[in-house]
Amino acid sequence: MIKEIFKKIKKYQRIIIYGHVRPDGDCYGAQFGLQNIIKNAFPTKDVFVTGETSDFVSFVGTPDIIVGESNLEDSFYEGSLSIVVDTANKQRISNQKYVLGKEIIKIDHHIPVDNFGDIQWVDTNFPSCAQMIAYMSTQVKEFEITKAGAVAMYTGILTDTGRFKYRGVSELTHQMAGMLLTKGADVEEIDQAMSNETLEMIRFKGFVYQNFKTTDKGFIYITITDDIRNEFKLSYEEASSVVNLLSGIQGFRVWALFIEDGDLVRVRLRSNGPDIDKVANQFNGGGHAKASGAVINNWDELDQFIEAVHQVL
Ligand SMILES: [Mn+2]
Structure with missing residues (x-):
């Protein structure tokens, strides 16, 4: 499955990464983590994150295409590769232009609700979608993670596991989290960004x-x-x-x-x-x-x- 996804990523010049409405840490973690590893492997590709803004996890990143603010023509989306992460229902995808992509890939860890995507990698054994992206990066030698991607994915793992509290947490979760620390994620920096309260x-x-x-x-x-x-x-x-x-x-x-x-x-x-x-x-x-x-x-x-x-x- 990961090999199939990588082949598609290789094939397309324009790749647009979608998430769900009211994005949380894992949605952003998977989206910005995926953008990071694709950009590092293929610096000349055009890779965009689209979605809603969120004060909550703004330290992870700001979408390149903000839903509600962008008025891009449909032609921008047409012919691209759509990758939808962390979303089980079609109607929850925050930018419905994903249907305009030439092909659609779904990467998710929720119990499936809607059947969408030419390629669907859905595995409910992963406690976070960000962990799926981190794992994917370890299975393809071209993928490299730099600090921004590590921070994004580590945050996704932390938020969706309630900071390693839920049983979905596995040996692999800790391996991926540990790997992300070696790529520049800083536990105190991330904890402070998440714990900061008004x-x-x-x-x-x-x-x-x-x-x-x-x-x-x-x-x-x-x-x-x-x-x-x-x-x-x-x-x-x-x-x-x-x-x-x-x-x-x-x-x-x-x-x-x-x-x-x-x-x-x-x-x-x-x-x-x-x-x-x-x-x-x-x-x-x-x-x-x-x-x-x-x-x-x-x-x-x-x-x-x-x-x-x-x-x-
Ligand atoms: Mn999630």
Whole structure:
């Protein structure tokens, strides 16, 4: 599979790397990591990262083609190679121009939702997509990693494993992380970039600890309305990042954060007990067995969602 992907990369002059909406550390890590290794192997190729900006992981990089700001003609995309990373659903791909590519490659570690891509390398054994890119670089002698790529991929591995906390972490994860350190990733630099917090965020965490709700079946959650988020002057990404404040609390094996987003309420659902991806599937979502996302249409559907969680507890 990796050899097939490399052949395609070799063949195309223009390569555009896509990720998902609301990019996280792993999305950026895989995108900028892949751009780095392709550029180092083929300096004369035109390799672009496209997607949304994110304050959260801006230290990893800024997309070359920013969705919503760029008004490139379709001809720019036509004839290129599209590589989509870290995204299981077509509709979650942040730049829908990926369909204009002459060929499409999908590299992902999520449970497959949509079938897309002429070549699909999907392996749920990898705890992060960035680890797949790092691994790919070790399997092709032309690929070289320089510091920017190492920082990107190390950040992707860290964020998607909760800093090496989840069981998906394997011997290979540590081998890849170790390899990235030898390529210039600096653990303290990256930790500082990720741990840097504003006063608003600290106050918001206090709010979460004061206002969570629990059910007698062992579900713990917090609801965040637009008004509350605005009160703390936080972006949607910042506010939704605190879901794991509710992890590891005795007697509560499933936790969630419900956050308003325009006309919808998005759900970040987590578990250290039962698999919860099936619950997410019932509410327009999906993801991993222990970490999924979902959507409810309004606050009135909250009780229905809680009931669905109780079915698996
Ligand atoms: Mn990921």
